[in-house]
Amino acid sequence: MKLFKLYNKEGDIVERCKKGERKAQQELFTKYSPLLMSVCMRIVAKREEAEEVLSSVFLKVFKSIGSLKEEVPLEAWMRRICINESLNHLRIKRSIFLELDSEDYSFEEYRSHNQEDPWATEELQRMIEKLPLGYRTVFTMVAIEGFSHQEVASLLNMEESSSRSQLVKARQLLQKQITERNYIVKHERATSI
């Protein structure tokens, strides 16, 4: 019953957004902006730029929500717009595909976000954000958002094999960082006892 009510509430917001009601648009923004901000951050990484992208995401959402079909989940639809806008932003700002391997990961930066649980969501989010641009783009699209390598290759104008290799490298780097993070946490705990 609660679910039904929730569904109806969201449906109601969507319907009101379709009519251009400003209050409904604000409700939608309030509800989804933090989630979509994380999606943006995982690709764009810089907060200011991510907000810029998020702004254009919502403008696009409000503009085209009239064409949203009932059977399409709202969140998935918005996430897809978010990914596309983030990629567009990167294309405008810089050529990401020429520098797939050119950025060095700074472990010192990673350490600044030291927290108790190395698997804490917040920490993982930061780790992904700090991956090299190409790694995090492919990793976010495939591992988090569920895009296929074929889709990624098409959207990023690259070979499918490149997408696969970027994903593997990103995964390896993240695993390495988590391992190191675990070691540091354990070491710090040991020395503090």
Add this chain to the structure above:
Amino acid sequence: MKEQHPFDAELQEKVAQHKTSVSPSLWDKIEQELGEDKKTSYYPLVRWAVAAAFLIGFGILKYSPTIERDPIYMPTEEKGIQTPISLEKDDKQSEESMAVAVESKVEDVNQHRVELKRSESEKQESVKAVAQELKGFEITDEEEDERAFAEAELPKEVLNIGKSGYFSIEIGKAEDLIEKLEKPTTYGEELKIYAVRSMNQVFEGKGMEIPPAPKNSIDELKAKWNTLTTALPKGLFSAKPTQPK
């Protein structure tokens, strides 16, 4: 579907629903841009509203009893003019003429005035002749006439004015008009003069020679009518003559 790597799956589970706070001012920025979009989307509405206001104003002008009617339409006892399509007998047709006249006025009044000033002498001659010729015509098929005018490749405003003149100039009215040619004092009169000139252009454009004004004898009018109907291009006016009495 390909099986997801366990590491990816675990990370996805942790991160996919992660939320990052946004600046409080972000909504204001979006709202501002939405506001601008909204404003832009009003433009077509504004245009329609202006068009609607114009039509309402036009309707008021057309039907208001306080609008002074052009004396050329009004049968006057002093002159004893008999108008086949007078306001009393056929107010509707007269209203149409008035409507076209007002519409034309709104569209291009200044241009018409300049045109009149520029070609005063030409107007004197041609209007007299054409007004005389027109007095025997009677509109029977407006659509056919419009098509014929279109074929003559005249601008729309000329067509409207021409139609106005065509509706208006009848026996008696034409005489009245000719009398007033020397001193056009109202826009209505000027417009009709221009209308007659436009009609004249239609004829000339089709290579028709305008004969001199006939005397008011039945035989001459009949002869003139025959000349006109023979010389008119095919399809130009579906008019049939009101046989001169």
